[in-house]
Amino acid sequence: MVGSANLNVMIKAARKAGRSLVKDFREVENLQVSRKGAGDFVTKADLASEKIIRDELMGARPTYGWIAEEGGAAEGQDPTRRWIVDPLDGTTNFLHGLPHWGVSIALEHKGEVVAGVVFDPAKDEMFFAEKGAGAWMNDTRLRVSGRHRMIESIFATGLPFAGRADLPETLQDLARLLPVCAGVRRWGAAALDMAYVAAGRYDGFWERRLQAWDMAAGVVIVREAGGLIEPLDPRGDILGDGEVICANDALFDGFAKVIRG
Ligand code: IPD
Ligand code: CA
Ligand code: CA
Ligand code: CA
Incomplete structure (x- = not known):
């Protein structure tokens, strides 16, 4: 599937963040953990991933707005477009050595999500979709299940x-x-x-x-x-x-x- 320029920027950012997360995951026992609230953790892996994604996305599209879990929100010069980012979804799994966590990057245009990427680096599964262009995992087209009971x-x-x-x-x-x-x-x-x-x-x-x-x-x-x-x-x-x-x-x-x- 040939994605738009924006989708390619998102996929590139997710892969780059994924490489950093995989490295941190190998040494997870040495990571310092802070607690944002009961049961809500943040580590240097979350922060490093967010910085990588931010640099990639804002470098490629400096006028878009931004909201991410660890770094708050910023208005862009273009008020109609905004990146919505979770740099590490599944931090608790990550901290327990459970290989089930990912990176989530979305692009919103005029209040509607028009493109999304969810990357699971441990399994090398890149899920992505763009409005009107179908949903994919790596090079396989996705379709919801057919179960009806x-x-x-x-x-x-x-x-x-x-x-x-x-x-x-x-x-x-x-x-x-x-x-x-x-x-x-x-x-x-x-x-x-x-x-x-x-x-x-x-x-x-x-x-x-x-x-x-x-x-x-x-x-x-x-x-x-x-x-x-x-x-x-x-x-x-x-x-x-x-x-x-x-x-x-x-x-x-x-x-x-x-x-x-
Ligand atoms: C969490 C995960 C989890 C959900 C929590 C989220 P985080 O995200 O998505 O499945 O049940 O409500 O906060 O904090 O690991 O990015
Ligand atoms: Ca969290
Ligand atoms: Ca999350
Ligand atoms: Ca998170």
């Missing part, structure tokens, strides 16, 4: 950790969903969860209390793979609310009915 389907989510107030809602979601599906997974990297829905590995995903950088790239990747994705509150806004639900087109309504209660 809840009872044969598996779903992913994130579970609240210490200090989070949304435990009761998530427990209620699980109480309604577990009896009617084939399983629920919590792998610990929301951007990869969404890429996996696009790849048909999970049949659906939902999560509360996410941030725009966890989801932005996933939104366009799921849509371009033929999936349906909405804010959990149908009148809401995915990136603004931080609550998302997505699934293949056949399962979406039934799955959403269970989760929305």
